[in-house]
Amino acid sequence: MLKNTLLLILFTFSSSFYAQKIDKSKDELKSGKEDNRPPLPTEPTYQNTTTTARESDDSDDLSTLAFFGKVGFYVFLYGGIGDYENEDHLFSELTPYPYCNNKSGNYMSSDIEDESEDLMRFDVENHFLYGNNASFGNHMKGKFRPFQYFYLQADYRELIERDKFAKTTSNLSLFQFNLGYDRIRFEKFNLGWTLGATYIANDINKAGFSYGLNTDFFPFKNVSFNSAMLWSKINGLPVNSFEFRGKYHKKNHFFSMGYENLRIASPSYNYATFGAGFYF
Numbered sequence: 001m002l003k004n005t006l007l008l009i010l011f012t013f014s015s016s017f018y019a020q021k022i023d024k025s026k027d028e029l030k031s032g033k034e035d036n037r038p039p040l041p042t043e044p045t046y047q048n049t050t051t052t053a054r055e056s057d058d059s060d061d062l063s064t065l066a067f068f069g070k071v072g073f074y075v076f077l078y079g080g081i082g083d084y085e086n087e088d089h090l091f092s093e094l095t096p097y098p099y100c101n102n103k104s105g106n107y108m109s110s111d112i113e114d115e116s117e118d119l120m121r122f123d124v125e126n127h128f129l130y131g132n133n134a135s136f137g138n139h140m141k142g143k144f145r146p147f148q149y150f151y152l153q154a155d156y157r158e159l160i161e162r163d164k165f166a167k168t169t170s171n172l173s174l175f176q177f178n179l180g181y182d183r184i185r186f187e188k189f190n191l192g193w194t195l196g197a198t199y200i201a202n203d204i205n206k207a208g209f210s211y212g213l214n215t216d217f218f219p220f221k222n223v224s225f226n227s228a229m230l231w232s233k234i235n236g237l238p239v240n241s242f243e244f245r246g247k248y249h250k251k252n253h254f255f256s257m258g259y260e261n262l263r264i265a266s267p268s269y270n271y272a273t274f275g276a277g278f279y280f
Contacts, residue, residue: 028265097279105218125277
């Protein structure tokens with residue numbers, strides 16, 4: 001009897017302690033993080049006799065920097081955008097919804113004559129987040145695809161935690177707005193990147209630049225797997241997200257189960273997810 005009572009007290013205490021994460025994230029995001037790195041060493045002074053050599057070195061450095069800058073630009077252009085003259089998959093057409101023809105995911109070959117050409121699509125999904133009895137939330141996501149090349153995505157997460165001892169509830173609203181581009185567009189697999197902003201509401205009201213990666217894999221009929229990672233900083237502190245889901249598709253809708261991890265300042269949040277979505 002005593003043992004069971006101690007376990008119950010321990011469980012209650014741990015749940016209450018877990019519920020302090022949101023308040024800790026808020027406090028850290030409000031105060032920010034001081035930069036404790038040592039200052040960069042100052043450059044040594046030069047006598048007038050070395051001015052000519054110094055200017056020559058600067059000229060060489062600028063030429064080298066320009067060369068590597070040019071190389072970096074072309075690497076990004078090919079790695080991030082692609083070669084439309086030699087990569088046929090970049091012209092793949094957007095499907096009305098995954099498995100509309102029983103085999104294609106988000107894209108189908110442009111050689112196939114289909115009404116999906118020049119198609120616009122709107123994907124909307126909602127997922128319930130469950131950490132434990134004291135920690136849960138909701139994640140709503142909308143993705144607008146005006147054509148097969150780019151898309152706009154918005155995410156809204158509402159996180160809720162309850163403190164059983166104090167009998168209070170804390171919540172945190174997280175918004176993400178991104179421009180997305182799928183670098184690889186195969187029938188069974190797509191991979192791309194996103195650029196945008198992350199915003200935290202409540203009494204924080206701060207935003208930061210964000211970038212990420214996402215992929216969809218369609219291994220067999222009616223089943224797909226999705227993964228997405230997003231990195232950002234707000235007031236000098238990380239606000240990152242990772243999600244992985246399995247989806248079962250049925251015509252223009254799906255059901256899903258998965259996992260999400262959020263890092264908001266120093267606290268980390270882990271959730272099991274359950275949800276559904278539609279394609280319009």
